[in-house]
Amino acid sequence: MISLLLAGFIGMFNETALNVALSDLIDLFHISASTAQWLTTGYLLALGILVPISGLLLQWFSTRQLFIASLIFSILGTLVAALAPGFEILMIARVIQAAGVALMLPLMFNTVLVIIPAEKRGGAYGLIGLVLVVAPAVGPTITGLLIEKLSWNWIFWLSLPILVISFLFGMRFMQNISTITKPKIDIFSLIFSTLGFGGIVFAFSSAGEGEGGWGTTKVVFSMVVGVLGLMIFIIRQLKMKQPMMELRAFRHPMFTIGTLMIFFTLILMLSAMLVLPIYLIRGLGLSAFTTGLVLLPGGILNAIMLPIMGRVFDKFGLKWVVPSGYVIITVTLWFLSGITIATPLALIIVLHSCLMIGISMVWMPSQANGLNQLPPELYPHGSAIMNTLQQLAGAIGTAVAVSIMTGGMNSFMKDVADKAAPGNGPLAWIAGIQDAFIFAIVVAIVGLFFAFFIKRVHVGKQQ
Template sequence: MSSLEKPAIRPVPITIALMIGAFIGLLSETALNMAFTEIMSDFGIETHAVQWLTTGYLLVLGILVPVSALLLQWFSTRQLFSASLLFSILGTLVAAVAPNFAILLIARVIQAIGTGLLLPLMTTVILVIFPAHKRGTVMGTMGLVITFAPAVGPTLSGLVVEKLSWHWIFWICLPLLILTFFFGLKFMQNVSTITKPKIDILSVLLSTIGFGGIVYGFSNAGEGAGSWGDSLVIVPLLLGVIGLTLFAIRQFRMEKPMLNLRVFKFKMFTFGVIIVFICMMLILSASILLPLYLKGGLLLAAFSAGLMLLPGGVINGLMSPFTGRLFDKFGPRVLVFPGFIITTLFTFLFTNVTTETSTIAVILMHTGLFVGVAMIMMPGQTNGLNQLPKEYYPDGAAVMNTLQQIAGAIGTAIAISIMSAGQMTYMADHAGDVNDPIFMSGALTAGVQNAFMFAFIASIIGLIVSLFVRRVKV
């Protein structure tokens, strides 16, 4: 053992610090969605403007996460952890006191920088400090953090907005972030290897145009039906595709690329990326469709809608460590294939919801869907990353996390567009008054049915891909 390896790595406190930081970052991200109505009222803005609180966040992640592979080779673990928490703390503080929408949007961008640094850092550090036979359990615990935060976010914000104001969503998160920062300063250790490769400015530029264009274009498309032909959708998507193509060509030609796309030559990693991509589309499309259906189709209040989505998210989170242990023992096939069977069944059931569907039925279907997701997400991701050599860990983590953000943007955009188109078709085919809540709830429900058909087809594709998944020998 060399002198550089003598300080004993303490994986548990390192992992705790990273996961708490990620949990709070993701919590504040999703919690804000339920407060959009109040923010629009307070600042006198329209829906297309308030959506930028989500679009801007996704855009920053889409630009920053691909660059994280480079940052992980330039800065130490402690430096990146500290920077990510400081950005999160600053963004949360600015958001809590934001006097207008512009300041709130700037705060969200600062928050996104913190999250964009932390998520790939967490994945890479876990790969480095835990042996392959224990990663399933640890990644399962990470899955609990990543899925439990979005699950409790809407419920918490519904309660906070009802009793206090949306500012308190950030005031509640702020002291927790500060405590995590000091906890991390005490226990965080430098576990990554700093090589300081040459920074290729053209690669950074092409990555920014490529990933940023894709996320921005799809996010704009998600604002409503008929927007796919808009120049704000077509131009960014076109620039994004051109940017990504040139970026990929350049990376393959470079001896030391910014983001090593040779990770895709590992078959199980590629299958893992596809599985995680589809799974994220299922999660994000369901997460945006169900609140709309519950509030607009079943005419429930925001807090009640948030409570209905809580059991599925909680059970999904609690299952993640359990599925992680099963993965360590039996491998991915006993989880991923049955998981896709479950998601396929429940997405199909969601294509048949009506304005008369009982709340118990919705809770059971949502819970069933997220049980399937728990069996797919972390086992698929962990098995793929396990096949990579150690020097590819930063690149693999960056690719996985970047494509998760893109999958979220694509899944949300397609789901909203199909829902809006179905809503308009219903209104054209049925006589009714747009001021009649019953008629409009029927129209929205028809749109939701159509949108879940997209999720159903995506799940079938995932089911087919899962047939080719094999356990990686490590």
């Protein structure tokens, strides 16, 4: 578990580590904001395509084999990223990194499901939460310090030795715990999965680029291909005796609700983690390091709260924890939607901390409760489904946030008389960011509605 958690921490750290560096990379590589966000969205796009296959891989290869493959991809991608001379090579490196994480995350969840009793999984998922939530939360702080003192390349040079340590530790102690059944590989399922998940994420991501937005041929065509591919994939999985992804897991109602909770939470968290650093750097003119320090208290609070929430779930359940978490998230986002160039930094720190507390109250209890309802034969598929939708949600959240932010900026600039005035730039960024938070509020309200339907799954009484 230590090997898995270390590797998973770096994988999730890399998911948002470049967010603070995007402003520097825009200037360094001479690219637009919508192009730069592909360093985050492209990473998530690759995960969205590769993670659905993980349930199949968990039944074909041993724990050690998947762990070794995951670390090789992660180490190679991180090394290429550290040495990348320009945007194109860095983008390729991000895809290689994503391949490693796509294997690591489902492997980590499946390991917990196999080796830890159901009544103790809340605490275990609290530890995993330190990986999945805290790593992206503290990423901007560490990145800001590295950019301030060294350069953006050191984001990856710092990650590399930790991955190597995880690899060596895992080679020594990793055991094979999974059952290898080697189900038949269906090529058509792989094709339609790639077209479905990849097409939808690509459409959302492309909507934020250039003029035309959602009405461009590229966006419409990608969305149509994605939706059709996903529909065919779903129909095919339901008809197969040995599907690549066992969608019958959704027959278990609390698994479905838990998956929805995580889906909405990821959209909220990763969109907020993308636009907040941009607000602090482009809107307020802060340095990357100062931006990281502003976001640090929320990351620390999240680290403290996640294991606590895991233990609260194990002991008391989640009936009021998850809805209360969504209330905190919704109210916090409402305040964030009103931030201006004059908003005190102290208020930003408090709001970000409240957002992280709300997320900790929703994520791990929902995930543990949902997976607890599944029978053991659905563990690999349940892990794959949740992780697939997590990456899809992250990609959609970041892409839509950037799209809405770009639209808000363009709308602001159209209404100003002197477009060249230096003060209008930061105001345009803030106007776009306010719109992005309004989008997040809508998602939070939908999540709050579903949160009232969540019920505790009692061990041995799965529905």
